[in-house]
Amino acid sequence: MMNPIKNIEINPLKASPSLGAAIFFLGLKNAVVLMHGAVGCASFDKVTLTKHFRENIPIVTTALNEYGAILGGTDFLLSGIKNIYEKMKPDFIGIASSGLTETSGEDIAGIIGDFKEKQGLPFSKLIYAGTPDYKGSLEDGYIQAMLALLEDFSDKEPYKTFKKSKKLTMSVNVFCPVSFTPQDFLELREAIGYFDLKPVMIPDLGLSLDGHLDERGYLQTTADGLGVKDMENIHNSEFNIVIGLSLGSVVKSVSELTGLKTYYFPNVCGLKNSDKLFDLLSELSGKEIPEKYKRQRRQLMDAYLDTHFYFLGKDIALALGIDLLDSFSMIYSEMGANLKVGISTKFSDDIKYRFLNFYEGDLDLLDNYRNVDLIVSNSNAGFYAKDFRIPLLKAGFPLIDEIGHGYKHYILYRGAVNLAVESANLLNKG
Amino acid sequence: MRITAKEEYFDEPACEHNGVAKDKKACKTATPGSSTGGCALDGAYIVLSPIKDALNIVHAPINCLGNSYNQRTSETAQRENYYMYGFTTAINENDLIFGSEDKLRQGIIYVFNRFKPKAVFIYNTCVPALTGEDIEGVSKELAAKLKIPVVPVFSQGFSGNKNLGNKIAGDALFTHIIGRKEPEIDLLSDYNINLIGEYNIKGELFLIKKALKKVGINVLSTITGDSTIEEIMYSHKAGLNVVVCSKALIYLARKMKEKYGLPYIEGSFFGLTSTNKTIMDIVNSIGDYELTCSAKKYIKIRTRNTEENIYEYKRFLTGKKALLYTGGVKSWSLISALNDLGMKVIATGVKKSTEEDKLRIKEIDKNGNIIMLDNGNPVNLIKIAREEQVDIILAGGRNQYTAIKSLIPFLDVNQERLNPYTSYEGMEFLAKQIYFELKNPLFKLLKESNINL
Ligand code: SF4
Numbered sequence: 001m002m003n004p005i006k007n008i009e010i011n012p013l014k015a016s017p018s019l020g021a022a023i024f025f026l027g028l029k030n031a032v033v034l035m036h037g038a039v040g041c042a043s044f045d046k047v048t049l050t051k052h053f054r055e056n057i058p059i060v061t062t063a064l065n066e067y068g069a070i071l072g073g074t075d076f077l078l079s080g081i082k083n084i085y086e087k088m089k090p091d092f093i094g095i096a097s098s099g100l101t102e103t104s105g106e107d108i109a110g111i112i113g114d115f116k117e118k119q120g121l122p123f124s125k126l127i128y129a130g131t132p133d134y135k136g137s138l139e140d141g142y143i144q145a146m147l148a149l150l151e152d153f154s155d156k157e158p159y160k161t162f163k164k165s166k167k168l169t170m171s172v173n174v175f176c177p178v179s180f181t182p183q184d185f186l187e188l189r190e191a192i193g194y195f196d197l198k199p200v201m202i203p204d205l206g207l208s209l210d211g212h213l214d215e216r217g218y219l220q221t222t223a224d225g226l227g228v229k230d231m232e233n234i235h236n237s238e239f240n241i242v243i244g245l246s247l248g249s250v251v252k253s254v255s256e257l258t259g260l261k262t263y264y265f266p267n268v269c270g271l272k273n274s275d276k277l278f279d280l281l282s283e284l285s286g287k288e289i290p291e292k293y294k295r296q297r298r299q300l301m302d303a304y305l306d307t308h309f310y311f312l313g314k315d316i317a318l319a320l321g322i323d324l325l326d327s328f329s330m331i332y333s334e335m336g337a338n339l340k341v342g343i344s345t346k347f348s349d350d351i352k353y354r355f356l357n358f359y360e361g362d363l364d365l366l367d368n369y370r371n372v373d374l375i376v377s378n379s380n381a382g383f384y385a386k387d388f389r390i391p392l393l394k395a396g397f398p399l400i401d402e403i404g405h406g407y408k409h410y411i412l413y414r415g416a417v418n419l420a421v422e423s424a425n426l427l428n429k430g
Numbered sequence: 431m432r433i434t435a436k437e438e439y440f441d442e443p444a445c446e447h448n449g450v451a452k453d454k455k456a457c458k459t460a461t462p463g464s465s466t467g468g469c470a471l472d473g474a475y476i477v478l479s480p481i482k483d484a485l486n487i488v489h490a491p492i493n494c495l496g497n498s499y500n501q502r503t504s505e506t507a508q509r510e511n512y513y514m515y516g517f518t519t520a521i522n523e524n525d526l527i528f529g530s531e532d533k534l535r536q537g538i539i540y541v542f543n544r545f546k547p548k549a550v551f552i553y554n555t556c557v558p559a560l561t562g563e564d565i566e567g568v569s570k571e572l573a574a575k576l577k578i579p580v581v582p583v584f585s586q587g588f589s590g591n592k593n594l595g596n597k598i599a600g601d602a603l604f605t606h607i608i609g610r611k612e613p614e615i616d617l618l619s620d621y622n623i624n625l626i627g628e629y630n631i632k633g634e635l636f637l638i639k640k641a642l643k644k645v646g647i648n649v650l651s652t653i654t655g656d657s658t659i660e661e662i663m664y665s666h667k668a669g670l671n672v673v674v675c676s677k678a679l680i681y682l683a684r685k686m687k688e689k690y691g692l693p694y695i696e697g698s699f700f701g702l703t704s705t706n707k708t709i710m711d712i713v714n715s716i717g718d719y720e721l722t723c724s725a726k727k728y729i730k731i732r733t734r735n736t737e738e739n740i741y742e743y744k745r746f747l748t749g750k751k752a753l754l755y756t757g758g759v760k761s762w763s764l765i766s767a768l769n770d771l772g773m774k775v776i777a778t779g780v781k782k783s784t785e786e787d788k789l790r791i792k793e794i795d796k797n798g799n800i801i802m803l804d805n806g807n808p809v810n811l812i813k814i815a816r817e818e819q820v821d822i823i824l825a826g827g828r829n830q831y832t833a834i835k836s837l838i839p840f841l842d843v844n845q846e847r848l849n850p851y852t853s854y855e856g857m858e859f860l861a862k863q864i865y866f867e868l869k870n871p872l873f874k875l876l877k878e879s880n881i882n883l
Pocket residue numbers: 037038039040041042044099100469470471472490493494554555556557585586587588
C-alpha cells in the first residue's frame with residue numbers, strides 16, 4: 001500500500017531564495033548578478049530566467065570547485081568581484097550566496113564588508129544578500145536583497161538638507177513583490193505618475209526586463225532599472241508604498257531604513273484594493289483620481305458582471321507563489337468564484353479562508369484535484385493540466401513554454417479585467 | 431563517501447588521433463565572475479533523465495531542481511512520462527542539522543510505491559556532498575529492499591562541469607545497469623547497434639532510427655533517448671556502439687569495450703555528409719557485404735532526394751556566412767552540415783571542444799580559414815560577427831539575445847532548438863530554417879528604425 005509519508009517534493013512550486021535575490025538585482029540599472037557557489041546554480045538560474053523573461057540575463061558565478069567548497073570560497077568571491085568590475089564596470093554587483101557557500105560557514109558579509117572598506121577607488125556598489133538555499137523560498141531571497149539594498153543606502157551621511165523645497169514633483173518609493181510582471185511595474189508606474197508623483201520603483205523590473213530593444217544593442221549588464229542616483233534620493237521621497245503579501249514582514253524595516261511613512265497593501269488587485277490605492281494616491285497628492293481610472297473602474301465592474309456566469313458552479317485550483325495567490329484569489333473572490341484549492345510557497349492564515357483547501361507544497365498536490373474546471377499555475381503544471389484535460393491559465397513563475405506573459409498585467413482595475421476575461425474564456429472552453 | 435571526482439574521468443585515452451598533446455584535465459575550472467555552462471548535476475541529469483521508466487531524485491536543497499526543471503525537450507513515443515516529473519528531497523535547515531538520509535530513504539519508498547519505477551537514480555549535490563551524507567549506503571540498502579537498481583550519482587556541482595556530469599552518469603549506467611539482463615533472442619537481429627549520447631531532442635532519434643532501419647540496422651538500445659532501463663541493461667549485447675554527439679560518453683563506450691569487447695565508433699547525424707558518412711562507418715564496422723550494398727543504395731536515393739528538396743534554399747544560402755557557437759561535437763558536425771548548404775563557416779566556438787573535436791574541424795576546414803573561438807564572451811561573438819559580416823549566428827539559447835539584440839539573425843541549435851536537425855529530414859529543416867531567417871525583412875526594418883546601431 002501507499003506509504004503515507006511523502007517526504008519528497010514532486011514537481012516543486014518553490015524556487016530557491018538565491019533565485020529570488022537574483023530577480024531583485026535584475027531590477028537595478030547597469031547591474032550584474034554574482035552567484036556565490038559552484039557553477040551549476042548560476043547556470044540553472046540563467047537558463048530559467050532567460051526563458052521566463054525572454055531577455056539576456058546577466059548572471060555570473062564565483063565558480064567554486066572542490067577546493068573552494070572544502071577549504072573556503074573567499075578567493076573565488078573576491079576574484080569574481082574584481083573580474084566583473086574589470087570586464088563590465090557595472091554600477092551594481094548584486095551578490096547572492098547559495099546552500100554550498102552558506103554551509104561552509106564563511107562570513108561572506110564580513111568578507112565583502114572588508115573588501116568595500118579597502119576599496120578606496122570608485123567601484124561598483126556591492127549589495128550582498130545572504131540566501132542559503134535550504135532556508136526559505138524565492139520570495140524570501142527577494143526580500144533579503146531588498147533589505148540589503150536599503151541598508152546599503154541608509155548608512156550614508158544624512159541626506160542633503162535642502163530637500164524638498166526646490167522640487168517640483170514629489171517622489172514616492174514603491175516596493176513591489178517578486179510576482180509582479182514587468183508590465184505590472186509599468187502600469188503602476190504610470191498610474192502613480194498620473195497623480196503628479198514620481199515613482200521610484202524598488203526594484204524596477206519594469207524598466208529592466210520589459211523587453212525593449214535598447215539602442216545600444218546587446219549589453220553585458222542590465223539595460224535599465226533602478227539607478228544608483230534614484231537610490232541616493234529615496235530618503236527625499238514623500239512616503240513609501242509597500243505592496244505584496246510576502247512583503248508584510250518588511251514594512252517596519254522599510255519604514256525605518258528610509259525614515260518615511262509607509263503605506264502597505266497586501267495586493268493592489270481587484271475592485272476594492274484598487275480603490276484603496278487610488279484613494280490613497282488621491283489623498284496624498286491632493287489630486288483627483290484621473291478620468292482614465294474612473295473609466296477603468298466602471299469597465300471592471302462591467303467585466304465582473306459579464307464574466308461571472310462562466311464561473312458559476314465551477315471549481316478553480318490555484319498553485320502559485322504566495323503573492324500571486326493572494327492577488328488572484330482576491331479577484332476571484334470578488335467574483336464569487338469557487339476556489340477549491342490553493343497551493344503555495346508559504347502558508348498564510350490571512351488568506352486561507354478564501355479556499356476550500358489550502359496547502360504549502362508542491363505541484364503534485366494537484367493530483368488530488370483532477371476534477372476541477374480550471375488550474376491556475378506556472379508552466380511546470382502544464383503536464384498535470386494536460387493529463388487531466390483541464391484548461392490551464394498560465395501565470396506566476398516560471399513561464400517558460402510560451403511567450404508574452406511579460407506584457408500581461410493583473411494589477412489595478414484593468415488587471416482584474418484581464419484575469420476575469422482570460423479565466424472565463426478558458427472555463428468556457430473547458 | 432565519494433566527494434571528489436574520480437581521476438579517470440579526466441583521462442581521455444580513447445583518442446583516435448594519437449600523438450596529440452592533450453590537456454589532461456578535460457574539465458577545466460571556470461573563472462570566477464564569468465558566465466558558465468552547467469554543473470555536473472546538470473550533465474548527469476541530461477544523460478539519465480530521458481530514461482522513461484526510471485525516476486530521478488535530486489538530493490539537494492530546493493535550488494538544484496526547483497530553479498530549473500521540466501525544461502528538456504527529449505521526446506518519448508509512449509505516454510510513459512516519468513521524466514516529466516522532477517523529484518527533490520528539498521533539504522531544509524532541520525535536515526542540515528539532523529541529517530537527511532532518512533528523509534531521502536522515505537521519499538524514495540514513497541515514490542517507489544506510487545510510480546513503480548524500474549530504477550531510481552539519486553543525484554548527490556553540493557550541500558549533502560559537503561556534509562558527507564551517505565547516499566551510497568542509502569542506495570545499497572534500498573536496492574536490496576526494493577529489488578530494483580537504486581543508483582547513486584555523484585554529481586555534486588563543485589566537482590566539475592556538465593561534461594564531467596555526462597561521464598559520471600555514464601559511469602553510473604556502466605556500474606549499475608548495463609549487463610544486468612540478457613535480451614530476448616528474437617530482439618537480436620544480425621546488425622544490432624547502440625546509439626550513445628542521443629537524447630531524442632525534438633524527436634531526432636526517431637529520424638535516425640528510421641534511416642538506419644531502412645538500411646537494415648537495428649538500434650538495440652539508445653543511451654538514453656526514449657529508452658527503458660531494460661534496454662540499457664542488455665545493451666552490452668549489441669554488436670557496435672555508435673557514440674553520437676557526446677565526447678563525454680566516449681568514456682562509457684570505452685568501458686564497455688574493455689569489459690564486453692564491444693567495439694565503438696563516433697559519428698554524427700547532423701547534415702547530409704555526416705549522416706551518410708556515419709551510416710557508412712557503421713556498415714563498414716559491421717562488415718557485411720549485403721548490408722553495405724543496401725546502405726549505399728539507400729544513401730544514394732536519400733541524398734538525391736534531399737538535395738532536390740533543399741535545392742532552392744541552397745541556391746540562396748550558397749556563400750552566406752555563419753558563425754557557429756555550440757559545444758563539443760557540434761562544433762565540427764554542424765560545420766559540415768552548413769557546408770552541405772553551401773554556407774561558409776567563419777568561426778566556430780571551441781570552448782567546450784576537446785582536442786579531437788578541434789582536429790575534426792581542421793579535417794573539414796582544410797585551408798584553415800575557420801576562426802576557432804575560445805572566448806565565447808557575448809561581446810566577443812558580436813565583435814567577430816560584425817567584423818566578418820556574418821549573416822547568421824547559430825548557437826544555444828543563451829546566446830539568442832546576444833545575437834538578436836544586435837540585430838543579427840539567429841538560429842538555436844542546442845537543446846531549445848525548435849526542430850529536429852538530424853538525418854535527412856533534419857537537413858531539410860535546417861536549410862529551411864536558415865533560409866527563412868535570412869530572408870526575413872524584419873532585421874532590415876529594425877536596423878533602419880534603430881539608427882544608433
Ligand atoms: S552547483 Fe551544486 S548546488 Fe548548484 S545546482 Fe549544481 S549541484 Fe546544485
